[in-house]
Amino acid sequence: MHKSWRFLLVTVVLGVIFLLLPARTFAHRLIVQHLAGQENMLQVLYDDGTAASRATISLVGENGAVIWTGSADSNGNVKLPGYTYTKGVADDGLGHRIMFTPGEKSQVIPRWLAATGGVALLLFVAALAKFFSKRKLAGDNNDVCGNGKDEGAPAS
């Protein structure tokens, strides 16, 4: 088999392995969302949609003190006690943490757009560097040729 075909085959196999990974979606951070129609119910998720079942929620009152702490169930759901709070903190105990305020709706860039934007930016940088690198190389070659001509040219 030709080398480039082998390379293509391995790339395709790796791609298929990734596609077959369970629940392959996007990377993670914690998201807190209010469940529709249930005022005192929150759901804590990773942004790939996985329920953050290890998460604990702390509610902070107007005086800055923690007034309530609760744990999420296996679906990431937490039933709030109905206290008035100024902010809340969701923490999974493994380094993921998010702060939220009552009624807050997190606004995020759609993942496909963010990923495309990032890759496009990096490709642009690559193209720009390639352009300048080629131009510099061409300039160096011209200098060498130019110097060669000058050396051979009769003095006026």
Add this chain to the structure above:
Amino acid sequence: MAHLPEGVVSGALATYGFILSGSVSVVVGSKLRVQNIPKVSMVTAAVFCASLFHLPLLGTSVHFTFVGLAGMLLGPVAFLSAMVAVFLQGLLFQHGGLSTLGINTFNIGLAALTGYYLFRLRHLLPRWHAAVTMFAFLAGFGAAVVMVGLLSLTLLLSGFPAASIAVVFLAHTPIMLGEGLVCGLLAVALQKSRGESFFHA
């Protein structure tokens, strides 16, 4: 998982992160050449997108980083690649925070450097046919181990209990093996199609 968000690490630790990652960036930055930037950008794009592949495990979510691969292909400059990828992931995916950018860069960048140095060990066994594959696996696996180790150390210094660290390590075990496997397979493919020239010496 390697991206620590705001409010997890102390101000002092975050500052140390900026100082350390800034210092390493200055040192490795001197090795960057304009003609290498296209390759660096392409590998950075792969590292940037790697966090899109995740596994839900042990009640948390872990993702690939491909930093070992970056180390194999870019050499010391992989640290800069990791820095740009972490910055873009924070900016576009909201992974990690602004104050933790330094410590996240240091943890992930140092893992990339580990991948590079582990892969260099293949030169010690030039006659061994499978050296490239084995050391590529080791580079991917070792880089992931170092990354999780540094992340665990950061969490320990931030007051997290040892039980959390154990969960972090356990949850990342498939990722470590997966990164090693990907590096090994890609090394075989690249060696067959491009020879040694595609790897950093």
